[in-house]
Amino acid sequence: MRPKGYTSGDDSGRMTVEGTLCMHCGACVGTCPMNSIFLYETFLSFDEKCTQCGMCVRVCAVGAIDYPQGHRLSRRR
Amino acid sequence: MEYDVVVVGAGPAGSLTARYAAEGGATVLMIEKRQEIGSPVRCGEGIARHFLEECNIPYDRRWVAIEVKGAKVISPGGKVFKIDERHAGNEVGIVVERDMFDKTLAKHAAKAGAEIWVKTTAFGLLKENGKVTGVRVGRLSENMDIKAKVIVGADGYESQVGRWAGIKTILKAEDVTATLQYRLTNIQPDEDFPNYCEFLLGSIAPGGYIWVFPKDECTANVGIGLSLDRLKEPNEIRGYLDRWIAKEPRMKKAQMLDMVTGAVSTCAPIDETVRDGVALVGDAARLVDPITGGGIGNGCRAGKILGEVLGEAARTGDWSLNQLMKYERGWRAILEEGLYRNWMAKNKLVTLTDEEFDLIIGTLAEVGVEKLSIHRILKVIKERHPQLVEKFLDLI
Numbered sequence: 476m477r478p479k480g481y482t483s484g485d486d487s488g489r490m491t492v493e494g495t496l497c498m499h500c501g502a503c504v505g506t507c508p509m510n511s512i513f514l515y516e517t518f519l520s521f522d523e524k525c526t527q528c529g530m531c532v533r534v535c536a537v538g539a540i541d542y543p544q545g546h547r548l549s550r551r552r
Numbered sequence: 553m554e555y556d557v558v559v560v561g562a563g564p565a566g567s568l569t570a571r572y573a574a575e576g577g578a579t580v581l582m583i584e585k586r587q588e589i590g591s592p593v594r595c596g597e598g599i600a601r602h603f604l605e606e607c608n609i610p611y612d613r614r615w616v617a618i619e620v621k622g623a624k625v626i627s628p629g630g631k632v633f634k635i636d637e638r639h640a641g642n643e644v645g646i647v648v649e650r651d652m653f654d655k656t657l658a659k660h661a662a663k664a665g666a667e668i669w670v671k672t673t674a675f676g677l678l679k680e681n682g683k684v685t686g687v688r689v690g691r692l693s694e695n696m697d698i699k700a701k702v703i704v705g706a707d708g709y710e711s712q713v714g715r716w717a718g719i720k721t722i723l724k725a726e727d728v729t730a731t732l733q734y735r736l737t738n739i740q741p742d743e744d745f746p747n748y749c750e751f752l753l754g755s756i757a758p759g760g761y762i763w764v765f766p767k768d769e770c771t772a773n774v775g776i777g778l779s780l781d782r783l784k785e786p787n788e789i790r791g792y793l794d795r796w797i798a799k800e801p802r803m804k805k806a807q808m809l810d811m812v813t814g815a816v817s818t819c820a821p822i823d824e825t826v827r828d829g830v831a832l833v834g835d836a837a838r839l840v841d842p843i844t845g846g847g848i849g850n851g852c853r854a855g856k857i858l859g860e861v862l863g864e865a866a867r868t869g870d871w872s873l874n875q876l877m878k879y880e881r882g883w884r885a886i887l888e889e890g891l892y893r894n895w896m897a898k899n900k901l902v903t904l905t906d907e908e909f910d911l912i913i914g915t916l917a918e919v920g921v922e923k924l925s926i927h928r929i930l931k932v933i934k935e936r937h938p939q940l941v942e943k944f945l946d947l948i
């Protein structure tokens with residue numbers, strides 16, 4: 476089964492990424508208006524500046540980014 | 553550890569910068585966070601020919617997938633505007649093997665004397681009194697601080713170097729194009745495939761286009777770019793591309809060899825690309841053509857200029873902001889006007905309806921234009937359909 480999206484150790488918990496979907500393309504990183512996302516080689520993390528604006532969710536062509544579980548816009552049930 | 557120049561990112565822009573800086577006499581380190589330069593490929597791989605000579609990149613069959621006769625621009629209603637060799641002159645394209653192309657450019661940098669480290673990620677800048685004095689990197693399991701006179705941000709669309717230095721590279725949603733591409737094989741050739749790069753416009757790709765760039769007689773990069781401000785739901789991009797492919801007779805039996813995601817900027821030139829101790833180049837400097845989304849040529853051209861300015865700095869010992877400004881002026885002299893004009897034109901193009909695209913492309917197909925410039929195209933259309941050009945009047 477596909478593992479559920481992770482919130483990494485250094486994460487703020489604002490957004491989650493599904494590691495098995497992510498293509499490490501950096502589209503979300505360059506798009507984030509708060510510069511909240513960092514891609515360390517293949518490891519994506521979100522810091523506390525994130526305002527949950529959703530631009531990264533829309534720019535990601537494989538749908539790897541989601542709001543955290545429990546958020547009203549989360550697709551994760 | 554200390555170098556004159558540390559280049560962050562080993563794409564085309566980084567490699568050209570490293571090469572010309574090293575050739576000019578600077579000590580250069582280029583770092584790349586991926587484990588392999590040029591791979592995975594994140595690109596449609598279409599380039600124009602003219603910049604290769606300008607940048608002294610010798611043509612080499614090893615990075616050429618196919619040479620095309622020209623481009624086909626296709627309207628929603630199926631009108632086709634063909635720009636062929638005779639008319640396009642040296643603008644006729646090459647579809648490259650980006651992994652080989654990027655490696656070749658890195659080899660040139662190495663040959664010129666640059667050091668290259670892969671699997672090395674920059675994760676912060678060192679600063680003293682507001683001046684950038686180095687970069688913090690992780691190389692395999694080791695973290696280290698590297699001092700340098702200038703840090704070059706050649707770190708692509710996702711660029712952090714500029715943002716760490718305080719340079720404004722944030723984009724508006726309408727200036728971001730989100731992309732998805734498949735390399736499809738077992739495509740049924742038609743009379744023109746694989747001789748043309750195809751661009752399909754209209755509501756099949758709101759605020760962007762679908763491209764088909766051939767790689768060989770049955771394979772092509774088939775991708776879509778959509779303006780981010782038109783996207784409302786997650787995963788919408790894939791729906792647009794898959795729907796188009798499903799309706800394309802040539803691609804009924806096509807199969808996927810790879811899949812690419814990414815984004816490009818389609819913005820106006822940014823206000824600054826240098827600060828004391830730091831310079832941005834390529835996608836990091838937002839040098840992508842706002843109409844086509846192509847950035848390889850511009851990245852190479854700007855990289856050469858930056859490398860030459862850094863080489864000169866090494867010879868004269870002048871690493872001041874004043875010296876770096878020569879780069880800023882240099883790239884603006886050759887690119888700024890075109891980027892700005894194409895950004896203005898893009899803002900109009902995204903407002904066109906399918907019917908307007910049919911009219912415009914139909915007119916161009918009938919009349920033909922010798923040179924593919926916005927100015928020339930608008931003049932042709934103005935003669936036939938003055939009402940259509942109203943939207944564009946300020947561009948003429």
Ligand SMILES: Cc1cc2nc3c(=O)[nH]c(=O)nc-3n(C[C@H](O)[C@H](O)[C@H](O)COP(=O)(O)OP(=O)(O)OC[C@H]3O[C@@H](n4cnc5c(N)ncnc54)[C@H](O)[C@@H]3O)c2cc1C
Pocket residue numbers: 560561562563564565566583584585586590594595596597598599672673674675706707708709710711712731732733775812813814815816833834835836840845846847848849851
């Ligand atoms: C789907 C798609 C199709 C495209 N099609 C075309 C096309 O047909 N023709 C065209 O001309 N352009 C095209 N482009 C744009 C083109 O890919 C870019 O303009 C080009 O790659 C820019 O080169 P660059 O050297 O500036 O950056 P890149 O090639 O992106 O290289 C940047 C490098 O920096 C590395 N890096 C990033 N951050 C760090 C860090 N912190 N530490 C270390 N290394 C780092 C990255 O891993 C990367 O290797 C396309 C883009 C996409 C997404």
Ligand code: SF4
Pocket residue numbers: 492496497498499500501502503504514519534535536537538539540813814
């Ligand atoms: S845009 Fe999507 S695929 Fe690309 S790095 Fe971000 S999460 Fe991963």
Ligand code: SF4
Pocket residue numbers: 489490506507508509510511512521524525526527528529530531532
């Ligand atoms: S939700 Fe907005 S602010 Fe948060 S990481 Fe995504 S793009 Fe950045």
